[in-house]
Amino acid sequence: MxxxxxxxxxxxxxxxxxxxxxxxxxxxxxxxxxxxxxxxxxxxxxxxxxxxxxxxxxxxxxxxxxxxxxxxxxxxxxxxxxxxxxxxxxxxxxxxxxxxxxxxxxxxKEKHHNINQISPSDVMYLLMPDRFADGDPETNNIEGYLEKSNRENPGGKHGGDIQGVIDHLDYLEELGITTVWLNPVQENNMESYSYHGYSITDYYHIDKRLGSNNLYKQFVEKSHEKGLKVIMDLIFNHIGSNHYWMKDLPTENWIHQWPEFTQTNYTGSVVSDPYASNYDYKKMVNGWFVKTMPDLNQDNELLADYLIQTSLWWIEYAKIDGIRMDTYPYPDKVMMANWVERVKKEYPGFFIVGETWLNNASFESYWSRKPNSSDSEYNSKLPSISDFPVCFAIQEAFKPEGSVYSIYEVMAKDFIYTDPFMHKIFVDNHDMDRIFHVLDNDFEKFKLSLTVLLTTRGIPQILYGTEILMDGHGDHGVLREDFPGGWKNDKVNIFTGKNVSDSQNESLDFMKKILNWRKNSEAIARGSLKHYIPENEIYFYERRSDNDKVVVIINNNDSEQTLDLSRFSESVKEGEKAKEIISGQSLIVEDKITLNPNQALILDF
CATH class of the missing domain: 2.60.40.10 (Immunoglobulins)
Structure with missing residues (x-):
């Protein structure tokens, strides 16, 4: 029959x-x-x-x-x-x-579905859908899903969803954001801690508590209508322990098997270490992240093909503009390079950024693209890496007793990269204490850090809530707190202006000015970078393109400073006219300039 x-x-x-x-x-x-x-x-x-x-x-x-x-x-x-x-x-x-x-x-397949190429002209806004806005309360608890919504539990589901993001795209557009990056939205049907999205139990379906495949596709379409690009977060290194594979593995080596639970050593430098022991290497790449995240074996060709196809499917189905790949140094590095090559073959210009959490530039450079590499040299082929050294340098610069020399020094190491201007740069993310907390809730230092982030080389990423001085820290569930106004009856509503504090409004105004200015700055989008050795905690750098010049001056002192500009004649000359972006004032360059305590000047010539 x-x-x-x-x-x-x-x-x-x-x-x-x-x-x-x-x-x-x-x-x-x-x-x-x-x-x-x-x-x-x-x-x-x-x-x-x-x-x-x-x-x-x-x-x-x-x-x-x-x-x-x-x-x-x-x-x-x-x-x-x-x-x-x-x-x-x-x-x-x-x-x-x-x-x-x-x-x-x-x-x-659409021959060319107008991929919006992501570049240094963009600013990414990283948000966790479960913690941003609850657009459809009816999806908070879905039959068949193990974890229910509970806003009282910092580590639980809070009910935010894709509809909530769609409802507030206007907010992101007005803020000056150009690119939206959602933490993983595929199904995470786990008993607990399913809110963050990094324990995928079905690669091909959006978690129903967040929406549906069709709703995600609508989100991308509506984002594009507003001129916003979309990055999807994917994970090839591991799955959630409730994935159906774990009940019936396709092959015994589909995941990395150990006699007993073995956790990764979280030491990404082992992969590039020419003297690494086999023991350390194996534990790094084959060890599990946690007990509820089985480690996938990308050496298995059937699994490798499966994973590669998931990314191609979402690109073609949803018309996303980029992929952020989680835990990039942990999977099999050869398979990951093959994945990048396959995606670029199908979709030239498509943006991929790998999460490469390494603490210094030499380790990071191992994972950056090498266009002229030899056969013996590993080439990840990644268009972009996550620049953690820049993150740490900016954080250190503006802490008490910090020095802007840390920023100068990390930028001076860019010779080891192929294209550092394509790196994703940031001052915090969903796995780190928020920058406002790191800087002891010092608003002036906060503004200095964000000014550097948004004007130096690279593609900036802002964590949701940074613009309103959210200061979560410690436990992940706490630092990933709910965005005020994303839920009905929230006491503070950033979207409507209800009970927004003076400091939050001041921060929003500051962020909007820089973000909306930089969208149209040729020097920021395509310009070179020239900087000068900091003296007396003043950092001076220039961004220049053929038709545009921007000079940034950072005074990292608690006192007023008078800066002699003769040293910077390569970048500024007496009599030149410029507009200061934050204050909106126009000025004519003289031989000296007076800087207020903890002041950042963005001079657009």
Whole structure:
């Protein structure tokens, strides 16, 4: 007998005794016209492996059928003729004289879906959807999801969602943000701590408590309508322990197995260390992050293909503009470089930034792209890395007893990078104490740190709430506190202005001025960087393009300073006219300039 089913994520045969019993296929659908015409289709169902697979389609060909020791999986490698029309391909599975036939949908790949290239002209806004705004309270508790919403628990689900982000895109646009980066939004059906998104239990479905695949696609569309770009957060290193794979692994080496739980040593420098022991290296890349995050084995070619395809699927399906890859040094480094290469082959200009949490520039440089590397030299091919040394340098500069020399010194090491202007730079993120807390809630030092972040080389990233002086620290659930106004009946509502403090308004005004100015600054977007050795805690640097010049002067003193400008004649000359961006005042350059205590000047020539 034969059953014909329309295939999405799950397939249930119409007749209970029909064989084989197919329960899941991934990807959910695929695309005609990819640069690589062959793709992997993973079929999951009880005892499916020994089924006979037949495809009768002039435009789709079965290149390979791979089975494993687990009889519940088949991996089909299908080649699609680029001239094939959109529509389903019929695939039949026969066993014991019975056949199940599925219809697997194929869509045309858009030849060029106008990827918005991310560049130093952009500013990323990193937000955790669960903690930003609750746009649809009805999705807070969904049947079948283990963790329910509880705002009283700092480490629990709070009910923020994708609709909440959509509802407040105007706020981000007016603030001056150009790019929105959401922490992972795929399903995280875990018993606890599912709010952060880094324990994926289904790569192809948005967590229903956050929305749906269709709603996420709408979010991208609405963001694009407002001129905002979108970055998706992905994780290839690990999954959540409730992923269906963990109940029935496709292969024994799908994850890294140990005789007993073994945690990674969290020492990314081991990967680039020419003298590293095998013991340390293995523990770094094969050890688990935590007990609830099984470590994936990217050496497994079937898994590697699966992971690569998840990213390609989301790019084509949702039309995202970039990917931030979590824990980049932890997975197999060769597979990760192959992934970058495959994405760039399909989508030239697509932005990828890797989370490379390493404390100094020499370690970071190992993960930066090397266009002229030798065969023996590792090349990650990453367009962008997360520049932690710059983060730490800015933090240190404006702490009590800190020095702006730390910023000068870290920038002076840029010779080891291919393109440091493409690095993602930041002063804090979702895993670190907030910058306002780090600087002892000193608003003047806060402004100095943000001025440097938004005017030096690189692509700045701002953590949600930085603009309103959120100062969470310590426990992750605390520093990732709810954004005021994202929930009905919040006492403070940043979006409407209700009960917003004077200091919050002052910070918002400060941020809006710089953010909206820099969107149109050619010197910031494409300019070079020249800086001068700091003297007496004054840091002077210039950004210059063919048609634009910006000079930034940072006075990291608690007292007024008079600066002799003769030393900086390469960058400024007497009689030049400029506008100071923060105050809005115009000035003519003289031989000296007076700087107020803890003042930052942004002079646009």
């Amino acid at each position: 034969k059953n014909i089913l329309l295939l999405t994520a799950f397939i249930f045969p119409l007749v209970l005794f029909s064989q084989p019993d197919i329960k899941k296929t991934e990807p959910l659908h695929w695309f005609i016209g990819m640069e690589e015409p062959t793709f992997q289709l993973m079929i999951y169902g009880k005892d499916i492996a020994d089924s006979k697979v037949i495809i009768k389609d002039d435009g789709v060909f079965l290149k390979r059928k791979i089975t494993t020791a687990n009889e519940n999986y088949i991996f089909l490698y299908l080649e699609i003729n680029n001239n094939r029309k959109e529509g389903p391909v019929n695939i039949s599975f026969s066993k014991n004289g019975k056949t199940t036939e599925i219809e697997y949908q194929l869509y045309k």
